[in-house]
């Protein structure tokens with residue numbers, strides 16, 4: 361190669377390739393600047409605190425279909441952030457099917473504390489932190505996306521422009537912690553973020569976030585309407601939003617004074633555990649999941665069909681060998697309580713199922729179980745030493761509970777639980793309903809157990825928890841007003 365040719369090629373290199381990189385960098389910077397300007401300029405960049413009050417409808421089917429659960433539920437949310445220092449407090453309150461949910465988080469950096477206003481307690485959370493616990497909420501607020509885009513502008517990339525709602529939009533992606541990159545659609549004229557998408561690789565999920573009706577308060581711009589669309593289905597719709605800028609004080613990021621530290625919970629057992637509550641009653645734990653087995657003389661009755669039932673049956677068979685599993689009682693229709701049913705069926709059990717749950721159980725099997733292998737029940741059913749009662753609550757239309765008469769023990773799912781050490785586990789509204797049911801049936805009880813806890817709850821602790829149940833929302837909390 362002649363020196364002259366080399367010189368020319370070098371010139372092309374110097375003037376073309378680096379120029380295009382510089383231009384791309386400038387183009388990204390121009391879009392970031394446009395967004396920052398649209399959301400308040402230096403006021404946004406120097407934001408000390410921001411409080412976002414949202415009224416929204418959310419749709420959640422829960423763990424299985426139950427009439428009413430696909431109705432939109434009205435939520436109130438208050439999110440207070442100091443974004444520069446990664447400090448935040450989130451509070452959520454909603455009522456679904458008659459149950460009041462009242463909870464929150466306080467986060468600082470990578471630490472977070474769960475707040476349970478319903479239980480009156482707080483507890484440290486090993487996972488979470490600013491982006492882990494609050495990321496899903498932050499992504500729903502365009503102002504905070506503008507802030508994060510500015511913070512992480514070094515990771516920003518321009519994608520092909522798009523037309524959205526008839527207007528030309530830039531598309532700019534940037535890295536957001538604990539999430540796939542976020543892709544913002546920015547109106548070329550106004551600099552406002554009108555849409556964000558997240559693509560979760562190797563899944564069918566396609567998440568779209570839409571921001572609408574932008575207004576300005578104290579120099580900061582935000583959308584008063586927001587919709588979250590999960591794979592073409594509307595999931596959350598904010599119908600009203602207001603913000604407060606630079607007004608939060610230290611107390612607004614604190615754990616509320618009236619909450620007390622929750623009692624510590626039993627660690628997950630590495631080894632299978634067995635608790636014998638009476639001559640005929642065994643509660644078996646493997647990997648933090650539990651079933652009860654009742655020795656009915658020449659056969660066994662079981663209940664509790666979360667995943668891994670077969671492992672618990674195997675542990676039990678080593679304790680009481682050579683007896684067949686004749687009946688397995690299914691508590692309710694929620695998916696996490698159906699996962700172990702096939703194991704029980706394969707062990708030979710007749711499935712004892714509330715009539716409203718039979719269709720959910722049958723749907724688990726590729727080949728429909730033979731006649732007689734599913735016993736549909738619609739009223740109290742006595743199986744030797746145990747009585748199966750049915751009752752309605754906000755949790756399910758029909759819940760089966762098992763009362764072992766000799767053991768004076770009740771097995772129930774999802775109405776009372778917790779593995780708190782040295783203190784009664786707290787009650788929920790459903791615990792109150794369970795207590796009313798027990799009282800109406802006039803059951804004589806010493807113990808309560810369930811599928812989600814290996815703790816054996818003493819009757820007097822259960823009664824104390826129900827008596828202590830208090831779901832008042834004090835006026836002193838803004839979310840209660």
Ligand SMILES: [Zn+2]
Pocket residue numbers: 423692694697755773774
């Ligand atoms: Zn459930």
